[in-house]
Amino acid sequence: MPFKFRYRVSWVDTDALGIMHFSNYFRICERTEEEFRILNRLEVPGISFPRVHAECDYKYPLKFMDTAEITLEIGDIGKRHIRMEFRIYNETKNRLSAICNIVIASINDRFEPVEIPEWFIEKLKNMK
Amino acid sequence: MPFKFRYRVSWVDTDALGIMHFSNYFRICERTEEEFRILNRLEVPGISFPRVHAECDYKYPLKFMDTAEITLEIGDIGKRHIRMEFRIYNETKNRLSAICNIVIASINDRFEPVEIPEWFIEKLKNMK
């Protein structure tokens, strides 16, 4: 079962067309990931996970005050990367709003690429 | 020759890792597109161009005060979509920072998909 997070579109998220700006989809995906990490205590001391790839396909707009439901599923897991798959639903209008994928890599405190610890990979795999 | 735009990374663009937040790459691509449109008077009355796809591959970070040089080239042009290809260089560090692609579609004032006028497609093609 995918992780779910609910988000109400704020005034600042909208643009002059009256819809949520396309860049903000990436931000609510990240917010979903954060809630997912907190819930599951997903932290690796000394390792950060910058994004190496991010993409969204936009299907249907989100307007001011619409509620978005975002689902997150862990996709492909490699030695150095993790793929996260998001679906953003416009719950208010009952439509799929966007499909987004974000790939993160692992780096240490000196910004050098490192392998993701085995225990963390196992933990993630057990959540699929 | 691609269109070029220069952008200095502002404090608000950075995150707690000290680098430009990944969502802001999409914003500086859009800013580049806007300057491109102003320079070339690229407007179609009654038609808006929402994004239907956006993606970035991140190669090297941008830090506070780094200067980014963004290039824009028009890619595939269809009856209802236009693909824009961006490269974001970290000019300060002399490294390629990201490669981004954004696809826009055409809608009218009632948010309905419409074909892009021929004259606009011709104008864009002549710029390639």
Add this chain to the structure above:
Amino acid sequence: MPFKFRYRVSWVDTDALGIMHFSNYFRICERTEEEFRILNRLEVPGISFPRVHAECDYKYPLKFMDTAEITLEIGDIGKRHIRMEFRIYNETKNRLSAICNIVIASINDRFEPVEIPEWFIEKLKNMK
């Protein structure tokens, strides 16, 4: 009793000092206002409420993943303006983070200043 809203600091809210960017305090105040308006069905057809004044005094930072509790109280209500008073607590660190005040005015669809309807002023006063 003031209205309360809880907000977790997201990665994108932070800056290179590792704390929430000062401009984002205004955004979480607005988000609080939005939840307050939804809860109390505070809408006036044909009237918008742009901000005419906004200010914050910053006391203590909010870091990534810190939880903010924001309180909202309606302050001075005039014929054409409403003052909203916010306090932002860093709940995680148990410290007052900022005090913010925002004044909104009323305009119609043509961006002209108009008086706020009596019934709306009464409704707000009854909530104090």
Add this chain to the structure above:
Amino acid sequence: MPFKFRYRVSWVDTDALGIMHFSNYFRICERTEEEFRILNRLEVPGISFPRVHAECDYKYPLKFMDTAEITLEIGDIGKRHIRMEFRIYNETKNRLSAICNIVIASINDRFEPVEIPEWFIEKLKNMK
């Protein structure tokens, strides 16, 4: 003579009313400050300048593609704080858009308040 910086309103800066979101005025003030600091090499090693107060009075909106001209003047300078005074003009519409003031304090690497070095205060005073 005040320092001047020019900024074109981007699509992402707008909201569903079609005007620049009020929080973004603070961001273009900061951007102006950054250009001012670069031009005048205003840096103090080991010291950061978080904001302790920020305020804006909004007079007239900025729309998409409008050009803003922002002026910055150094106001009151204390042992531990500096006040910066901004005026944001809508150059396209030839109107004053907003008046903003931002007060910064000085802290060291451990987030402790420290006095601003004399040489820095002198340098700033000589620029008034």
